[in-house]
Amino acid sequence: MIYEGKKRIWKDYQKEIPSDQYFYVRSCIRQNFFPGSEVTFLRIMRDELGKVIYETEFHTSCSGIGYHTDIVPMETTMTVVARQFALMTEAGYENYAASCITSFGLYCEILETWKHFPELEQKIRKNLKEATGREFKKPKYVAHASDIIYKVRNEIAARGKYRLVNRHTGKPLRVVEHIGCHYAKMFPHKGVGGAEYPYVLAGMVESWGGEVVDYPERRHCCGFGFRQYLVRANRGYSIANTHKKFESMAPFKPDMIITNCPGCPYFLDRWQYTIAEMEDKTYGENGYGIPVFTYEEVAGMILGYNPWDLGLQVHQVSAEPLLDKIGIPYDPAAKYKGLNNKDIDKPGKPTYMKTVP
Amino acid sequence: MGRLYDKLSADVRYREGLRACIHCGTCTAICPAAEFYNYDPRKIVNIVQNKDEDRIEDLLKSETIWYCGECMSCVTRCPRDNAPGLVIIALRSLSQDEGYFTESEKGRQQLALKRTIGEWILKYGYCVYPRHLSFELHPEAGPVWKWEQENLDDVFERLGGNLDGKGPGILRKIPDESLDELKRIFDLTGATERFEKIEKASAEKAAEMGLEDSEYFVKIYNENSGEHS
Structure with missing residues (x-):
């Protein structure tokens, strides 16, 4: 870039x-x-x-x-x-x-x-x-x-306890940012940075210490496509488009993905599991997948909020490897608890993708 | 011009979406649907731009207008500021208004969308309502989501939700007076009429195919002829 x-x-x-x-x-x-x-x-x-x-x-x-x-x-x-x-x-x-x-x-x-x-x-x-x-x-x-979080990104950085930096190497984390099609593709002047090089998430990543990954399919749709996911017969469209993005970003070895849109984190997270089940292929390091976050979750991580208050336990791709890289503490035993430490079940394990725990 | 073209050109999405196409094919090059399906938005724009009534009718009965994902990637890149995605929305509206949508496998799926998203909006005020989602219909969502669904009240309570609760907040029960207003808006502005048209045309198609209502629903939700890409 x-x-x-x-x-x-x-x-x-x-x-x-x-x-x-x-x-x-x-x-x-x-x-x-x-x-x-x-x-x-x-x-x-x-x-x-x-x-x-x-x-x-x-x-x-x-x-x-x-x-x-x-x-x-x-x-x-x-x-x-x-x-x-x-x-x-x-x-x-x-x-x-x-x-x-x-x-x-x-x-x-x-x-x-x-x-x-x-x-x-x-x-x-x-x-x-x-x-x-x-x-x-x-x-x-x-x-x-996200425009508003972008606006206050430097205040968040100033108050933050953590940065998007690998504590073991001291290098910025490599972050894929995914904007979501309807943020700026129709009306580029309504989005921060326009449609071709939107800056709303890139600005947050830079402010919080990370490095934005530029890759060929950076602007490609996550694959939601409305009716193309919502009707079961059409879901091949959805996963094929997500697959295309992951194949494109994988050689750049991103540490994490930050998203803007309601559907995008769902598909980028869930379809990694499905691709692994279908093809025994897992993106990211060591078979755990590439963790996917909303911009509020990342802001909350920077501010040092409890990861389980942010809702990182409802992601299919485990967040812990990324939390470990940054040095954010978490209580493994509390991950799948209800309110006031109430005991509820734990999720099952995928066939191929590794999860913690 | 012809009856169908006149109806199409009365739609502001069509008027905003198609000024003058130069057939450069940029929309097709950028289109996620064109990469997956046998789909070419440039050809669709060409057909409507030629105003040929018979070909427009064929289009309204075809599979091809249902392939678009409405991501609007075409809008950003069109060098003439057209919006093929908006033309598609106008065509889909007309296909439903004319009852042509049941002539294609993909068009018939509108009944499934009406009975899920459409009815949830009216009943709950949300286009998706978690107590109606099921792992059986979404096995691709994975074991964490299955766990979440099986422990819905506990998970939402833990994460600060207000599932079916009073007052503001996440997935609160939307007050009845608001849902009543939504229903009156749907009645007044054409959504209820469209829902009725979708039901009526679908019932006729189900009868033609010799299927009970529930069999028809299962078929349109799941069936893929494999002849789309």
Whole structure:
């Protein structure tokens, strides 16, 4: 990577990101599969940095997965999103923070479409009023939650107990960053750094001491493809695309992957297990796979939070080899415990991929 | 122009997604679906751009419009600022509105998506709800997820979730008044009508194939003819 060239490109794609006073909207997929990440986002923003992040129980799915599986029409999704904006307006906020990339992409698409078709915006306002009695102002700023962590990345580094450095060699960890397609591919100017060389995660990695790995399929989709994973008959599409990414990144020997999107960490983590079961092929070192993290999990690791509070135990690829490299302590006996050390079962073992313990 | 083309061109996604294609094939080169399936977005854009009514109807009944993953990688790279992915979304909408989607194996899968994602959004307010997921349908998810599913309440409690609970938080029970508003939005803005069309056309196709409703669902969710790539 010619770093100076990338820095010039990044200058063209700077985004104004407020650092405080957000209306926060959760992600369906992340709530299901990475609940610890949203908990960690709020812990960092509220408890660590003293920011105001408001949430309400009355918001719903944006219906984005329904829209991108083509069962929910555009006008419906626009009106559902308009309802979320109305909740923000009623709560007195104008900065909107989405935990989900699919939602973030949709908000950008909807606001842009309304600019080109103002009569459509008026129709949606009428729909919302008729269906719910609500009215809305458009957000002044729409941020993805990772934009906000990017904004405070140096504060996190300054407060951090750990860095993305191999404690045995003293060298930066080699980090693959995966942005998620809908963050910037549709509207490059809405994402930090644009679409070709997005900087939102790369900026975090650099700030926290790691080294970003550039590899040929860096921008390739994780393989979700909405209906291509959600219907069982189509899952070959999903795993084939993930396989392509791993084959491309493997020669660069990454220590870890940091992700931006709700689905991407799920597929990059789970499909490593499935590829191992299908082909007895495990990526990463010593048969353990390449650990995959959300950006909040990595931020939480830097800040020294308990790995099991972050939710690293719900990953299929074990996080411990990476924690050991950095020197982050953990209690192996507490990994699969419930609240207050409650005893619950432990997961079974994969056939080929090694896991701890 | 023809009836189908007129409907297509009334869709703002089509108007935003196709200005003038120069057939350079960049969209196909970057497309993850084109690498996996026998799929070529350039050809699809060419067909609709030619406004040939018969070929558009064939397209709406075909497998090919269902191969796209809607990743929108094509949007970034198109040198003419087209969005083949948006054209696909417009075609899929029209295929369902016209009842053509049941003519293809991949199109028939819309019933499975409606009965899972679509109904979960209305019933729970989430597009995915964990108590309806099962390891049997997702064996690829691995043993850690199986453990999580078998200990759902304990795992969510440990990680700070609020599964089915009151107030804000992770996977809270979304209040009934919010779900009622969602239903009214679906009724008013076309989603309920689309759901009904998907059910009706699927029931007709199941009858034509001599299958009970449950047999039809299992077939469309699992069947892959192997003739797509």
